[in-house]
Amino acid sequence: MAGKRKDKKGRILLKNESERSDGRYQYRYTDVFGKRQTFYAPTLDELRQKEKELQRALDNGISYSGGKMTINELVEKYLALKSRKCYSTVTTYQSWADSIKQEPFSQRSICDVTKQDAQLWFQKMQETGRAYSTLSAYKKLLKPAFSMAIDSKLLLQNPFDFRMDSVASNDTVKRNALTDEVITTLLDFLKNDKQYARYYDVCVVLLYTGMRVSEFCGLTTSDLDFEQRTISINKQLLRRNDGSRYIQRMTKTKAGMRTLFMSDAVSESLHNMIREREKQKVSPMIDQCGGFLMLTRQGNPVVACNLEVPLKKAVTKYNAEHPEKLLPRITPHIFRHTFCSNMLNDGVSLPNTQAMMGHENPNTTLTYAHPDATQAMAEMARINRQREQARASV
Template sequence: MAVDDCYLRSNPSDNVLRELKKAHQFETNRRKALTVAEQNLLLSYLSKTPKYQHWYPIFAVMLGTGLRVGEATGLRWCDVDLEEGTISVNHTLVNYDHRENNGGRKGCYFNCHSPKTKAGVRTVPMMDFVKEAFEKERAYQEEAEIRCTVTVDGYTDFIFVNRFGECQHQGTLNKAIRRIIRDCNDEVLAKNPNSTVLLPRFSCHTLRHTFTTRMCEAGVNIKVIQDALGHSDISTTLNIYADVTKELRKSEFENLDRQFAQWKDPEE
């Protein structure tokens, strides 16, 4: 806030924890993305299961854009241009415990914050299935007569709201994911007890990491990946998110092996 209000030129605490972890050589668990098969199972199950169809749009959008959960839940209809196929990311919806009295109220409330860095403000291209997800969400809300009923720090008309028209909470989304994993796997195993493709335990942030992994697998330029994810430091993109799958590494080395094998004499 001091930086935003021009009391400080920069935040002296930026990256302090990262440098501390590096100095003490702390180990961090590497995030694991969903495989292509797991990703397809998730989307297929959500789209075909009436009980969970209302969750398809938000999870499809997160999976197809790499938005942070607060960026996704904070999206407004004016931030989405379906004709141009773009999403404007310019704020984040956050929820935290107000310890002090807040206008006569205490407890957890939503706030809208501007992105921490300039890189956070960005325009994300929209793939076709993401566009369809937004259209499905609009159709669902019109049919169910659901509309946004809240205003947070001057922001309103949020896209992803619950049945009461209130903003979606990250905890609610992760609880929904746990129920989806349980019911989806039960259904798969009931059809085929020997199935090798089941949904692993994952969270909302896993969808962002999965999107990043799919971009890496597709050979997308690292700078494009950085811009799409809103990273101010490219080392974040390289060190944390460039975690390609074993299948990709194997195929890359198979291609490399074929290239090295070209020098051999065909008659040998």
């Protein structure tokens, strides 16, 4: 035992252990990335307990030091891998990350978070007023971030691998496709209202093409072929959250690059927008691209918020004037849901509807489809009539 290092109590210190001048104990080691690491404990027994945890992590191929990073640090690493995704997706994920940072829970080390901890955190957030949709967004970011940590040998289990409805009640208002009656009421009101008439043509184009709002904003006159009755969808126009500048990007997915049919109603509305645009003295250029179909009163290309706000105000105005026949909440994006539902309900095949929507995955198209009870009844009646006629002819 001669020559062995001891602490002040005469206990022999093992390799890499030492006692500090302040009475605490420390252990130094080299992690799986070749970096020197140190952890501390107030007592020798607690230090050795941490050494056992370290050894178990190493035996399982897990980075003990990496597991000490906080939830916020893990999310930032995950977002760095998302940087090549489309701009709107990255922006959305970053906004979720910024919200998560405001939660004290996010300062915890990822190795200390259990599934029960995560579930209790979500329950408490809903109890304090967080919406179910907000919690779902958090989970949509945190679950894959922790999966990345598992792939990187930082953890063994994912604490966010659970069903949302098992810990929180779904208070989300279901988004429904617009009925024919609602569509007729809205379009009639817009067409005859001096204040909001300029948004009539926008609604027609979105309703009968199913394009994304950002794709509509990115449309230019060169994308329209009135002779062949086609619309080329090849880009989207966005603006930074702080409003500092416009951003022109390719479509959200490769499948988003598509050609859409131009109906008579859509053709008329597009012509109307072009005539209105030509009244502007200057045609703005974004990334050397000009000829945008719709401009704000200040002469700038419209983006999503320039359409969402006035449409909301138009519905509010209509409801104030017609309390006996209220319109539901309507956003530009609901026209895309309505288009998809109408295509499928009218018998268009899923692959063809998927192509028109610009979705890479048919399951995404199905999430946009909203069954209509009235149409379902009509379809049931039609099929039964056919079967009855077939039996009668035998």
